[in-house]
Amino acid sequence: MDNLEFINIDLFKQSYYKGMLPLTSINDFLKDFDSREIDAVTKTLISIFDVAITKTILNNLEEISDKQEFLRLTQADYSSNDIMDFLTDKFPGSEELIKQTLERTLLSAKRAIL
């Protein structure tokens, strides 16, 4: 198991996509910041992930009723497995899509702070 010394797992486990997070890459990203800022950076990064993934999923749901149902589920309990069940039912490749979005977003965030 990689050493994930900078990751506050309590913050990251609040999402339905927690199992897909590239934790080693996130830990490397956090290393670049001053230790006093790690919590603030983590929260900002989580917000960035939330925005990016929600945007990607909404783009891939065709019906407005599905988009609203997805948003309802996220608001009810963002860590619930029901969300992934719903997404997998709507489009089977959703897990891979989320993984790719997380990796791509982290790369963009790295470029943004250069």
Place this chain on the structure above:
Amino acid sequence: MIPAFDQPPSQKLTKLKLFLEKNKTDFVSDNHELMEWMNDRKLKVDSLSLSNISNENKSQYFESVEEKLVDQIKNLKSKDNPLASNVSKDEYDSIMEKIVDLLKLPAGQLAEDSELYLEQQLSDILGFDVLASYEDHKLLFSTGIMKASPHLKRSPTDTLEDHTNYHEAGININRSAFGWFGTGGDLSNSAIEAEKYHISLPLYYYHEWTEQSSELKKWYKFRKAVVINPVNRIAVVCSIGDIGPTTVTRKQFAGSPELIHEGKIWSPKAAGRVLVLFVDDPENKVSYGPVHFDKVFAEK
């Protein structure tokens, strides 16, 4: 030594937050049809994970990033923190890009976090305070499209030829809805400049208009504002000189010939899209006219 908690965020963290702001703007732009539905449910897409933390843990991990950012900006404003004036080139570019993105959305008011962020950053760059809300007054439209209007008569004897430039724009046969710019036929330099760089706001569409039209007219009359064209990076300090346009479905503001030309409001890329804010200038120290952001930024 400054305690760690009070230290300003590092440049990297500020850049990361700007990146988040950019993504939020893109999200709103891409999902415009859902925004009203989401707003009705107070659903904030950037704090879904963080709002899921139980209340017990929430106190441990304090508020959401957005709330913290808003608090930081409020603190910077109230403390007049000298570090706040240290906008980097990257931040400056990001601020302008964020405004460009906001102006791609339908005309309207800014979200509170965008308001606070832009007020602080633009005040910082311009060197005077700009506000989205002022003395409990808020513009019906902060963002929108500005049409070109003719010159306004400044006094009963004023003619088009008395105006220095842009005679092709013509002159309105009626005086401003606020009255003459000059008093008793005398035109001060300030009155001349106020007409030269003026905008019209659609006060007739304000909710308060039906019952408080006279109070609204009194408050808005020749009040100082600033028009931001982020594409060409020009701000124009102006007066609120008239009421209009009469319809707001396509264009939400009107601007004087000088303001339209010198602010490059209708340059091919700007296409009339502007951000309008109040200027807090109780001592009347801020001059009317264009301010070139790149020049101001280079001087800092």
